[in-house]
Amino acid sequence: MDNINGLDVKHLAEEFGTPIYIYDCEQIKINYTKLKKSLDRYYSKNSIHYSLKANSNLRILEYIATLGAGADCSSPVELELAQRSGFTNSKILYTGNYESEEDLKKAIEFSVRINLDDISSFKRLIKLTVPEILSFRINPGIGKGGFEGITTAGSDAKFGVPYEMAYDAYKLAKDVGVKRFGIHMMTGSNNLEPYYFAEIVEKLMTIAGKIFIPLDIQPEYVDIGGGLGVPYYDDEKELDIELTAKLISEALKEKSAKFGFGEPELILEPGRYIIANAGYLIAKVTGVKKSYKTFVGLDAGMNTLIRPALYGAFHKVDVYGKTNKTNLVTLCGQICENSDIFAKNLPFPEVEDGDIVIFHNSGAYGYSMSSNYNNRMRPAEVMIINGKPQLIRRRETLDDILTGII
Ligand SMILES: Cc1ncc(COP(=O)(O)O)c(C=O)c1O
Structure with missing residues (x-):
């Protein structure tokens, strides 16, 4: 692919430099609307709370807030960002992990709904206040993600209240004076199977x-x-969102009717689904080495997009203007770690210094997980809105690296 929403990638790279993240707002809107319409069709009392950890550039957040989304925040700064970008407090949920007293104080200050990770968190919370409304993140004992590193429930997960202890958590909260309740889970990321969602809701x-x-x-x-x-991956099928919404709401309705729960609000907290395929990382080839293998080095690395190095994630890559993938290469960055590898044995065109490389699905957990390692600057970010590219975060400079040094 050589263009993003009609804009030539090479021109974008020339105008804004590389490495650079580019986000297509139109695609964000398509993703949000598709999910919202499917949910509305099967369960009208639903809310989509965008998960800020996927991508928290303030301009992107402002855009997502205008679509009508709520927010899922995991830290005090995410609360601050959500509020500054126009999400209303009543549509923000705070879900921490091993929440400190300071974290909880902030969540109380922002007067958002608090979703607690454990009974021990509740004990910290009630030293500060007894909230009117509360939920616990439950570990339902099963979890599934695209791979192990993004599976967040089950016996190995550090998250949530084990379901066997959930009754005790809610009883304690009720005894202490909490009046209204919800329930929460987050069992894993990047699931493509609708029936899995039905299983966990049940x-x-x-x-x-x-x-x-x-x-x-x-x-x-x-x-x-x-x-x-x-x-x-090319051979993976898109998640059938219509069927997923149908199965989730059927399971929710059936159990709510059985237990006399009325019609609770259904909340989803998608991050990846909203923004992954709207984002691209654009990088430049900085060297081709014919060693024991062929290495293609880029000006982006694990400092820019850590998912492949962190847990073996794969991002499809194209080279601008070159489609004939005749070589097998190891694609890597410039960082002094041998794990700074995007892919091994990757079918790749013949490339030379200066060629432009396009990573797909980089909108989620891309910039938000980037770092300054090796004192490389974090990249710039651009969003395409109404057909025009707009710089929404400048590239870091030496001054940014020196900020805070005393
Ligand atoms: C509590 C919570 N909600 C929502 C998300 C977003 O997940 P995803 O990007 O898979 O939709 C996460 C991700 O880890 C999470 O921990």
């Missing part, structure tokens, strides 16, 4: 029945987290 609702019926609680919301996947 499991969570079965757990909800065992907690809320004996405690005489009507849950006000059921938050099933994010996890909606996108295909990273």
